[in-house]
Amino acid sequence: MTDTPSPSDANVTVRTRLDRIPTSATRAWLVGAVLLILPEVGALIQFTLSALPLGETAVAVADRIPVLLSRETIPNQGTLVPGEGWQGTFLGLSPARAWGLRVGLIYLYGALCLYWIWRGYLLYRNRYRTAGWTPFDDVVSRFRGHRWGQFGLLVVLAFLILAVFAPALGPTTLEQNAIDPYSYELDYYDEDTGDVETITVGAANTDTTSQGIDGRNVGPLTYDQYDRFHPFGTLPSGQDLFTQVALGARVSLFIGLLAITISGVIATSLALISAYYGGIVDLAIVLVSDATQSLPQLLVVILLSVVLSQTWLAGLYSGGVLLALIFALTGWPSLWRAVRGPALQVSERTWVDAADSYGLAPRTTMRRHILPYIVGYLMVYASMSLGGIIIGVSGLSFLGLGISPPTPEWGRLVDVGQPLLTTMSWHIAVLPGTLIVIVVTGFNALGDGVRDAIDAETDLSSEEETSAAASGAGG
Incomplete structure (x- = not known):
């Protein structure tokens, strides 16, 4: 049995291929994935149980599960006793070196996990994907030469690792x-x-x-x-600033991802409906979009966050869920307008008419023949919008709205440090503010890189030229 599927397998599902072709490479990848997950499975269980209303007993049991890259495994707090060195830290290292070692191992672990996911995608693409080529392959190839986009990708990945491993990265809890x-x-x-x-x-x-x-x-x-x-100094209250910054990154990421996911689903669904049905349906969606977009988003967000601050929604994740819903329901029109044009363009292609002539259901036609060509645009504008949401959340927290204390948030840290900006305690406002600028710039750079790599209009025109040339040669 060969590892590579034959051309006759073009219509075979991926599940069938996995059953028929259990390659050694697939088994090796699965074993590697399990080995990567096992050291941190305790952290995943702890996070899940702590988020569920299971009581303190379940959380206490979860805390006993060992985690490889944790503060307990590599402690960074200790006592410097003259003549005896550091007591209580990892291998007697200084707290700075022990903390730096833990941070370096966490980022190395995160990079290894991302690399293994990429290897899994390559395995799927080379052995199990039904199509020998997809437009995504060209996108990846073009993105490899886009240095600005790669810079944005590195910043975004570093931010993701900071948010995911925030509890372990901080010097304290x-x-x-x-x-x-x-x-x-x-x-x-x-x-x-x-x-x-x-x-x-x-x-x-x-x-x-x-x-x-x-x-x-x-x-x-x-x-x-x-x-x-x-690492980042202390706050006016004496609290460790880096711990607050790391946990604040998780809050910003949660709100941004939830908001962009909700608005992306709304925008994509309406764009597909607009492109496929057109006419009065498209006009109705345009009117709803214009009505929503005519409202000043920042004022609406501030108004809704104040009005709904006493509701049960405001109690979910210290107000993070409420902010995500507000940003999603006020921000979907911009995403919808970004993908509506490409969706309308693709809906006029011959392959969409051919799909309808074969009797495919409208939902199937939209999902198979229109959606793949607008996902790239959605990724571009979603990446840029995510940076805007992070700034928006930080701005609300700076004004005293949004996330309720003691949950940390970058904008509140900037607000706390603003009166001390010209003093020797400048770090309180400058460091979180600098991180906001770097992260937002990274998301925008990633969006620019993906946009230039997709170049969907060029792909579509190239396909038309290729078809015309083939027809001329055949004639």
């Missing part, structure tokens, strides 16, 4: 850092007593605030007097 710091203790070496003392995290935070004056500032890449390393 949100519970200790902000929610209930006085319930936790830490050990430190007291030079006055010459002994190791104990203090609550809340009291230590009070002594390590950053307020822009001498003696009241813990800047980036420095230690405080309790031997804690702060």
Whole structure:
């Protein structure tokens, strides 16, 4: 039995091919995927159980599941005892090096997972895909030469890893850092007593605030007097800034992905309906879109977030679900207009008429023969819109709206640090603000790269020219 399907298998489903062609490469990829998932399966279970209303007992049981890349496995908090070195950190390393080691391993693990997913796609494309070629193949080839788009992809992937692994990347936990710091203790070496003392995290935070004056500032890449390393420094409350930034990335990603998914589904569905049926149906959707888009989105978002702030929706994920719904329901017209034109263009092609003549159901025709040609446009504008949503959420939090504390959010961090911008505590506002600019620029760059790689109009015209040339040669 060969590994490569024969041409006669063109109409065989992928499931049938997997059953008929259990290649060694497929088995090797599956084994590798399992080996990659196993070290972090505990983190997945913990996240799932903590999100479900199962009580504290289930969460406590989940916390006992070992996780390879975690703060417990590679601890970065310890005590520097003169003559004995660091106590309590991973292999006796300094907190900075232990934290850096954990961060490096997490990003290496994330890169390896992404690479393995890519290898899985190549395996599917070369061995199991029914079509020998799809337009996506050309998109990938063109994107490989687009340096600006690749820069955007790297930024977006780094942001995704930061958001997904946020609890493990922070030097401390949100519970200790902000929610209930006085319930936790830490050990430190007291030079006055010459002994190791104990203090609550809340009291230590009070002594390590950053307020822009001498003696009241813990800047980036420095230690405080309790031997804690702060990669981004501390907040005016003494909380670790990097921990808040990492967890804030997860909040921004959740809101952005949920909002863009909802608006993308609405926009794509309406674009397909508009393109296929046209006429009065298209006109009705245009009127609804114009009516929605005529409203100033920012004012509508602010109004709805205030009006609905006391509803049960505002209690879901500290208001993140409510913000995602508001951005989705006010932002779908722009996505719809972006994909409506290409959908109308494709709907006039001969293959769509041929599909109708064969008696395919309208839903099947839209899904098979129109949707593949507008997905690229949707990806482009969705990527750019995602950056806009992140800015919008940050702006609302900056104004005191949006995500409710103590859940961290980048815009609120900028707001907290704004009065200290010209002092030695500049890092509080500058670092989160810089990350916002870099991430939004990355999403826009990725959108530019995908747009240039797709070049759908050129593909369509090239197909027409090829068909005309073939007809002329045949004549």
